[in-house]
Amino acid sequence: MRGGGSALPRAGATAAVVVPLAALVAFPLFRLVQVAWQEGGGDLSGVLGADGLGTALRNTVVLAAGVTLAAVPLGVVLALVLRRSDLPGRAFWQATVLAPVVVPDFVLGYSWTQAYARAGFTDTLLGLSWAGVQGPLGVWLVLVVNASPLAYLVVAVGLAARAEPDLERAARVSGAGSATTLVTITLRLVFPAVAAAAVLVFVLTLGTFAIPQVLGAPAGFSTVTTRIYADLSIGGDPASFVEAVTLALLLVLVAAATVAPADSILGPRLRAARPADAQAAHPVPGRQTVRRAEAVVLGGYLAFSMCLPLAALALSSVTRALGVPPTPANWTLDSFRGVLTVRTLEALGRSLGLSVVAATLLVVLGGLVAVAERRRAGRATASLITLTLVLPGSTLAVALLIAYGRWLSGSLALILLAYLAKLWAFAHRPIAGALDRLPPAELYAARASGAGVLTAVRTVALRPLAPALLGAWLVCFLTALHEVTMSSLLYGPGSETLAVIVLNSSELGRIGPTAALSVVLTLLVAVPGILLWWASNRLRTRAG
Amino acid sequence: MPAEPALEVRDLVVAYGRTTALCGVSLSVGTAEVLALLGPSGSGKSTLLQAVAGFVVPSAGTVRLGGTTVAGNCRPVPPERRDLGVVFQNYALWPHLSALDTVAYPARRRGVGRPQARSEARAILERLRIAHLADRKPAELSGGEQQRVGLARALARRPAVYLFDEPTAHLDTHVRGVFLAELVARQREAGAAAVYATHDAEEALGLADRVALLSEGRLLQIGTPQQVYDEPVDLFAARLTGPASLIDAPDGGGTVLVRPGWARLGGPLEAEVRAVWFRGPHSDHLVAGPLGELLVREPGPPRHPVGARVGWTLLRSWPLPGPTG
Structure with missing residues (x-):
């Protein structure tokens, strides 16, 4: 208006x-x-050289880059499968992949330790555990799970706004198969949204705290945010305070250095909107076997990333002691x-x-x-x-x-x-x-x-x-x-x-x-x- | 043995969840024939085109193109393997491609190299007299220009059947006529069949060899433009194809349908002029008399003011076979 x-x-x-x-x-x-x-x-290098602060900063940037590189492609795949295919039960899947949004970060991280760490759910039941869940790899994986719904949402909005189905249909009736249409039309149209999702995931991962704290800190893996927390909660001396202040400033500088150029490049391209008279359309039908395979992979991913950890968490909360089987007799x-x-x-x-x-x-x-x-x-x-x-x-x-x-x-x-x-x-x-x-x-x-x-x-x-x-x-x-x-x-x-x-x-x-x-x-x-x-x-x- | 129709649809049913968009539609289109699908919004025109193109899978029935079943008793043939060209209502031009690359796209998908595909595309743009737009992207083109590029893209596919989904819906009136003339000329030149969906009766009757009337997903009537105009199967079909009045037959034979040109002013029947519309080359007079109200079309400007008592003559009428309520 x-x-x-x-x-x-x-x-x-x-x-x-x-x-x-x-x-x-x-x-x-x-x-x-x-x-x-x-x-x-003004002695920035002096502060960064102290007690592994440089390592924390490097960990943060590498972690943010790693999460972006995995979560954004995952979000793109989710958006294409859930918004562009006739997958059976699409509405259910669309709601379910957003589950990490309503599960607090901290809880998600903690639930993974209950599911996959030593003496966790899979260890107790199957003798399978993954020691790396508490460490950089675990932090990365859970952050990817946590960030993928955001990437999915941004790309899905981009698909709706820029890649209306008739553009893909025009490619199909021009002789392009579904894969060629994806590469030559859909991904080209949605690229600004994918880039925006990458910037958003990168910057939000820079500032993430709960998951690195729960999964990384016990293994000695620190990021800028966990270091600030340690400085202010455990430290208490003036040097810790100066460290926290410097790191806080560095964090915002890295975020600004990422966002400012991205906004000036992507901003105008993202403002191109779908025509007002564009109508929602049904996706081009695909093969049943492909759709079934998509449903199986999606179900497996959600079971591994969300359902099993949350079930393990719920069972931990009612199981008598660590290491005993989570059977009703021990509830x-x-x-x-x-x-x-x-x-x-x-x-x-x-x-x-x-x-x-x-x-x-x-x-x-x-x-x-x-x-x-x-x-x-x-x-x-x-x-x-x-x-x-x-x-x-x-x-x-x-x-x-x-x-x-x-x-x-x-x-x-x-x-x-x-x-x-x-x-x-x-x-x-x-x-x-x-x-x-x-x-x-x-x-x-x-x-x-x-x-x-x-x-x-x-x-x-x-x-x-x-x-x-x-x-x-x-x-x-x-x-x-x-x-x-x-x-x-x-x-x-x-x-x-x-x-x-x-x-x-x-x-x-x-x-x-x-x-x-x-x-x-x-x-x-x-x-x-x-x-x-x-x-x-x-x-x-x-x-x- | 008669040649296979270019397109044949038999007992086609398309349902979206609980909503049935098409209920058992059957029709066929011969080679080089233009069939217009005429119906109001929501009548199933676009759904029929989408089922033919392979964008939706029919719940029942078959679609055959050039004698080959592409949907029905087989795994649906994907859109890219159907011998079709589609011109979309909203143009559907790819914002990241120039007009030249858009028109070259179908040739590229056939495996033609980029220089050759571009050369073919330039030739098509020249035929449509829009070669000067070759380097422009959709955002730099007017609606009429965009639709011509859309037509050029469909021509580049060299299909046996064209599907036109209300291609003039977003065009200004003065551009519409030029575009339609171009469209028909190119389609005839290519010797291909065409299905043209529209809600504009004038467009359908003026353009097509045959017209199919659709309402609520059902085929009401199919015939030549003259047949569907002169002999509509019911009142809905009559009103869909143009202005129509229902009056009592002068010979007492029930209710009959009268088109504006089927009566003239002056004659034995009495009526009063209720309204007058000047329409440029002709004028419409709404007159009311003992037989009912009817619209009379006369050449030139209005001849009688509102309220005047006039005589009129019925030249012809059509007894409607269907319900008239």
Whole structure:
């Protein structure tokens, strides 16, 4: 609805966006740079040379590159199989491959140790274990599993926006077989989306924390984020603080060096959209045997990467002791009884409260940016908000600690500020997308029928926007609920979130309780996630 | 022994889940014949073309091309191995290829080397008088130019059957006529059969050797343009093919259908002019009398104002065999 609405609310929205953006992101980053310069004395090489920090940085970059090289092709294959073939049960598979999105990172990593490590599920049942699951290879593999749904989603959106089925059909009736069509048409059209997915996966892997911490740290494999965590949680001396600050700054510099050129090259190519009159079409039918083979491989991949680890986790949470067979005779709810303490319940309450408040504020902030970007000044602000998506959580947490730690250190308020800064783009994108799709003529018609600006928005725009608002709230709520990267750096006595309790429990080596807490956390995220997704779909259907 | 039709569809059924898009359609198209599929949106025209092209698998029935079964009692032949050229409603030009490379694409898939394929493509573009657009990509072409490139791509395939899926739907009126003339000329020149889907009666009747009327996935009627216009099987078919009025027959023989040109003003029957439309070369008068309301087309500008009492004469009529409600 570009051009719709009057200038006054949009000017107000721009002002209402710039102030929190400065407070949540710009000022803390400025303080981060200032402190890094003052405390480190500009001696970057000196800091990096100390105690394997250079190794951590190298590990981080190599890991991000390795995850990108595997997760993006996997995402492309998933997108092609699930969006471009007549695979039986496509809707089921499309929902199932997104499962890693609703399973907290930490839980996914931990579930792999329960499934494949020594004394894990496969070891107990079949005598098969993989020692490397806790080490760089395990970190890489689980991060690939974790990142592939994101790559799949970005490529699937690219397929829908740029490679409409008629373009592929035109190639087929021009004499190209399915493989030639894939190479000469589909992949060429979807290349900008694949490149964008690669940039996104690379940058998000740079800032990932939970999986390297759970699977890498016990084997001595450190990344920048786990090193920052070690510096701030275990260290405590001024040198550790300087290290953490320098690493946080380095992380954001590497992310910026990746994103800035990619955005300028890919941005214009990604904006080419599908024509408005393009219609959804059925995929060109393929051979039954190929489709069956695809279903078997897909099922095998999901069983290996998600189902078996989650089943192992659930069994660990109810099995009497480590190493005993997970048969019903050895089942007990002792682990659940053990973790359902007042401390856990308080943490649960804090997590839920924080997530609800954060999601609600984020929808308001996201909506304000979406309105503000209708004018030029607001568009620049919206671009900055989008960039916060790739700002590593560890960097933001350290920056906020420096900026506001004096007053808010160890408080829930500081964690809330971190959630707002990190997840703002999550709320903004769906709302902005829905506003773009809202035909301006509908608002004009309401205004021409005598409605004021606010009445027109309330009576005409709000209903079609409802699914996007609910979707944005849901994404923010669920992400905040299992967020651990920033919470683990910012919590203090009495402000632990549930995810922090789970992380601490794992570091204490308490397998049963950690598994029980992981199950609780997963159910907390997955059940409302599925219910709200269902409600959002219903709203969208009714609005459509 | 009569020659095999270029395309033969028998008892074709296509279902999308619980929705049946085509219910038992049978028709055939002879060599060098143009068959128009005329029907409203959702009548199954595009689905029929997609089943013929191999984009959807029929639930039942057969599709034969040049006597070879490509769908039905066999594993469906994939689209690239069917002897077809398709011109799409939304052009379906590949945004990363120039017009020249787009038209060279079918030859490349036949295994022709790039220089030769480009040379063939340039010749086709020249025949269509768009060689000057060879280096442009779709975003740099107008709608009419894009559709000509789409036609050139289909011609480059040198097929036995062309499928045109509402190719003029997105074209401006003034471009449409030129494109249609080009399309028919090239298709006749190639001696190929063509199936042309459209919802525009004027286009279908003016273009095709035969017209097939579709409604809700069923074949209502098939015949020459004159047959389907003059002798529609029911009121729906009548309204699909052009303006039609239903009046009581002057001889008391029930309800009859009257086309605008089948009556003229002046004569023994009395009526009052209810509305008048000036349409350039002719004018339409809506008149109402004891027999009912009907549209009368007269050459030149309107001859009577609204409200005038006029006489009229019925030249011919058609007793509708189907329901008239």
